[in-house]
Amino acid sequence: MRTMDRSTERMPGLALRILPFGRYTRGPGSVVERSMRVHSRTWVIMVSGFAEPVVYLLAFQIGFGALVGQVAGPGGQLVDYVAFVAPALLAASAMNGAIFETTFPVFFKLRYAKVYDAMLATPLGPFDIALGEITWAVIRGGVYSVAFVLVMATMGLVGSPFAVLLVPAALLVSFAFASVGMALSTFLRSPSQFDYIRLVVMPLFLFSATFYPVSVYPDSVQWLVQVSPLYHGVELMRGLAAGVLDVSMIGHVGVLAALAAVGVVATSRRIGALLLG
């Protein structure tokens, strides 16, 4: 796709994938981030693609898991804590990566580099740009997801052949968050507003039944957790990893797909309004 040409110059993925991204800089963050992307090399991506899941899963296996023992997994069966949390970390990683890729770089290209202005001067339209950028973020996220699933399998954390579906599920999560992230970044005006995105992403990461079953929450707030799109990603992946499939999965997929669609439409409208208005 034509719209991806610019992005391919920048090698992907310096996000802290599993933890939501941070913004450690003051004003010149913009310059920093962009340059980092331009200059980063492939080996960092390769190494960290495998190293991060290993580090986290090891911590959960020997550490958190030993504290908790077994928890109630999909379908009510007891599973080792690390097997419980691994699919959730994969979902979180897909979300964080997608948000990272589509917020800062998009903001930069939109407000500073004026890359999209240039694209719109060609036969490309806002929809092409939106879909192109989002697709690229998803592709990059996909590379990490494959690495993550391989590490999970090696550590014996998948209980069913359905686990191969974790990769497309991760892509769906990426797609949903990439499109929403991109739509949101068209509303940002200054780099300091990125903290607002973190303010949303961090609670999603921590409270979407990622680290403990949703039953821990009082009944009165469980619906709140279910509003979190990440929760649907987590539940979907947990079911697939354990090989426990049920109809609720259609609902999870539906929520994520709807989010993706809304994000794409919103993004193309916003880009159209900002640059063609």
Added chain:
Amino acid sequence: MARDGEDDEREPHLMVSGKALVKRFGGVAAVAGIDVEVRRGESFGFLGPNGAGKSSTMRMIACVSPRSDGELRVLSMDPETDGPRIRARIGVVPQLDNLDVELTVRQNLQVYGRYFGLSRARVRAKAVELMEFAELSDRADDQVEPLSGGMKRRLTIARSMVNDPELLLLDEPTTGLDPQARHLLWGRLYQLKQQGVTQIITTHDMHEAEQLCDRLVVMDGGQIVAEGSPSELIRRFSTREVLELRFPPGEQDGQLSRVADLAGRHEVLPDRLLLYADDGEATLEAVHARGVRPVSTLIRRSTLEDVFLRLTGRSLVD
């Protein structure tokens, strides 16, 4: 300084005095042994192309770069040992603005002033005065980031004045500004000179050097190749006038031999031929008399650019 009996450091006659001053980076000498003296109250220039050693010299004078060899006194003190005491009494305008762009105009002045040990009341009052000087009073409480390049430059200069410096170091003060902004700045610098602020200016722009400097040195390759006032230098190293001849592409070389002897000296630039003569009009007539017909001609007065060309064989700005 020991050499000048009457010079005490509180009120030195010589603001800067360097002897055989050297700055090496690794094995490369950026400043290769220069002698320089700047007197109280004058505007002194370093003229030269990029890489001539101007900025390295300025950094040594500003006490942020230790000399590799030679002697240096600033305000009759040694930058090596008295850096903070010297810096307390000078003002520095760096080549690239380093304002805190996330703060307001006023905050930039106040915060900076505090580093010179000024009281809160003093910096408050001084900020108001300096914003007026820099014509930024109406932007006092605006963030710096969105200001224009000229405004930021004026603010940087205003900031350098916050401690009422006796000596002001200006590294390429107007590079990158539009003509209007430059003239405004030149006016401000002239005003400071009237107030008795000694100024040292680096520039690769001959107009700026001619406008601002009482006295200047021409630097090239880390060395001083000439010293004097702008008019002195022009008198000494160039003719009163210059005749510029432009030929169609490719024809310049062929025409050169036909006109070269009409002037005492000539220079060949990629796009034109310069003939140095005291009477440009007469020389042009002589050119025409030989049947040479350039595409265009120009008679102008000699500038420092011509001095530089004469001394180094190169242009100031390529």
Added chain:
Amino acid sequence: MPPVRRSTGTVVPTWRAMWLRVEGHWAWYRRYWRSSLYSSGIEPLLFLAAMGLGFGSQVEAGAATGGHEYLHYVAPALLVAGATMSGMGESSFPVLSGFKWQKDYIAVTATPITPGQLLGGQLMWLAIRLTLSGVIYGLVALTFGAWLRPGAVLVVGVGVITGLACAAPVMALAAATYDEGRRFVVMFRFVMVPMMLFSATFFPIEQIPIELRWLTWISPLWHGNEIARAVALGGADPLAVAGHGGFLLALLAGGVLLAKKLFYRRLVV
């Protein structure tokens, strides 16, 4: 003859010079405190809620947690871990920016302030920020019922010391960084995050395989966590606490000396 000028500038003593830098940071903070409040103040609390309360609900109090509720076990360590993370974060790109992008360090060292005082001011400001966020965290954690004894107030101090001890070497690294700082991203991923996970923040060191345990022993966060738990939960060996404290102070001193050297090397050339 132009009038003779006398400059109003003077040289200020070192401590005051450092404090003036704090004032400078404060001028910025007054405008932008809202955005930084989140990352330094609220985020550790979210972690405490998620891990201390949520995850902790799955953990039986037992030998691994020293017989304490998980919330009580993890609360002091999360304060220290938060201080460590923001200490390292604040000393990476923001410090590099002072040299490279914003260039405020260049501006400041053109005044009577020296590079050493500049570094001191940076550390002083960081200490204030860490104290502030530690106090906010401590107060909110109090409403969660996370503290068992009055000695827990000292955890804020432990967080500040540990944060500074981790920050000083990062400042040194920033002073020696001339590119765009990609190494910081690598550092966050491969040093900071593993350090947070494997420094007995969330689970005791005994669970870490003996062959890998030396990695924990050299982790400053582990030493901080040990002191923090000692003061918050009680029953610690004073000698061990002194040893952990000695490690942190030595790291801090070494980091500051190295950073000072590199600040001069970067700013006085």
